[in-house]
Amino acid sequence: MAKKPKTVLSLCRATGVLHLGNYLGAVRDFVALSEDPNAECYFGIADLHALTSLTDPEKLRPATRQVARDYLAAGIDPQQSALFLQSDVKETNELFWLLCNVTATGELLRSKTYKEMSDKQPENVNAGLLMYPVLMAADILGPQADLVPVGDDQITHLEMARNIAKRFNHRFGETLRMPAPYRKSSIRVPGLDGKGKMSKSDGNGFGIAEEPEAIWEKLRVAYTDPARQRRTDPGNPDLCPIATIHRFVSPKDDVEKIEDGCRTAGIGCIDCKKILHGHLSDLLAPVRARNQKLTDGDVSDALAAGATRVRTRFQETVATVRERMGL
Template identity: 40%
Template sequence: MNSFKERIFSGAQPTGNLHLGNYLGALKRWVELQDSHDCIYCVVDMHALTILPDPVELLNSTREITAAYLAAGLDPKKSIVFNQSRVRQHSELAWVFNCIARIGWMNRMTQFKDKAGKDRDNASLGLLAYPSLMAADILLYRATHVPVGDDQKQHLELTRDIAQKFNNDYSDRIRSLGVGVEMAVGDETVSGYFPITEPMISGPAMRIMSLRDGTKKMSKSDPSDLSRINLIDDAETITKKIRKAKTDADAIPSEIDGLKGRAEADNLVGVFAALSGQQKEQVLRDFGGKQFSEFKAALADLAVAQLSPITQEMRRLIADPAYIDSVLRDGGARASVIAEENMNNVRNIVGFLQD
């Protein structure tokens, strides 16, 4: 049986505004988990360098993402909340993992293929090694679980591969130093330094799609601001975006089967269900046979009611950068204690000479 201390790690990049999909698919769940788990939540500002952001924008975005975390309900006293670059051991462990991971593993990453496009030779080394840093983010704290969406599962599988290869490559050293932990891997019980981190996959209702194209995920990087509801949007903007959301000419169906082949309708029903805490079936029973104009009005009212308190708190926090910085500073100090203890063991495992 896995005897690592159960710990959750997750984070978001400070690029673009966090939106409704981020809230329903991640933040809302993070808030719930902090009441029952040991949680570490990070603003992964080092990852943002892969797109060479303007330095001032990166500073501001880091604070804005932190404000969104706190406004959504993350409690910096219950959880550790910090920005990645504040804890130097992230990059130190990433280099060790760069020497563990194989180039073939990185080349197979779907995200690298998508972002590098056809001109791979012109892609940055950071973009290629991005998943190695992600593995370091997770394993630096020996996190046992990561809440992820289906599209991030490949990166977590790579993290598991890196952990397993490290444990195997240094098995004798780990054993001689007495720093290994017994854990179950399949039918076997093995000893290793890093856990084989498990995914916590969010349910299908949490997969929020674009308001302009129901076949694509709602994204911070979509060039159309109408494709998403940002957490910073005011009530008027939210209402306008929902009113303009793409739909079809048919009425709301009364049964789930009636949503097949209707991506935009399915998405809006899913958003209503997620915001109201209902199943899609209940939403269809309430609105079946009605036109989208009526449904969108109800959805806009619901979205404004749910998101306005978060928006107002975000704006209050953004206006107080000194407080945000104090939260990140305190979280960074607490994270650094865990990080240095684990990194010190890694240095000993791989053979680095230390005082």
């Protein structure tokens, strides 16, 4: 396959089923990027990173495979893009160690994520938490990525990868490509419990390949503006997660009708949710259809092919880095 002008690398956490928030906030953009004829995309699932806060080894492999399956269901074509598990790329570990030697310890100790994670799991402040940004730098610099889709929470890690590349190039000569951020859409999908964003750990969302009936059962009981005790009470859509999700997935006319109806008590919450359910069902129908056709073998084949492709890129980088470092 001919090399395309820009290389895109994205790593996602091995969290299991992808929910609507993952889809609207990231995966939908990845599918669009993967269809760009100028972009060669590598989508990794960060199972090595998951070890820094591992609680149950039995759950990690199924969670990892589920993410791969959902990526394929969402529309990532494994013929076009490489979908891989981070742990299948053995070269990452070697590059990680090589890069450790051009990484400033002070920068790692000052990392906001390290401090946050140490506070979150004080009983397990392992060295992996500290070294996490170097592993991420290896993930990014190994395939010589030009663009890395990042949200606000990951921008500092990309900055550290750039610092590591800069330091390496300064010391050993121009070798590592400088990755640039590709800003992901800033869509923040609220949880159906009205308590912040949709998240797997809070169980306040639904999977992108779930059946419409199952999604409806969750929408039906979702949090709404508490001021609407009765059908005749007016509400405030700005206080309701259902209205926010409408803004992301429903046509403009429907959004206006619903917001006006909410404020004037012209529409009830169940009818409002039914309209949203209809739009969600349409949006996710292709995902569901692809998921129904996917087999375990398809997922394994995609991951094997993706690992082979990304390893080839890593091998070139590692060989040059080794040589420049005198090995």
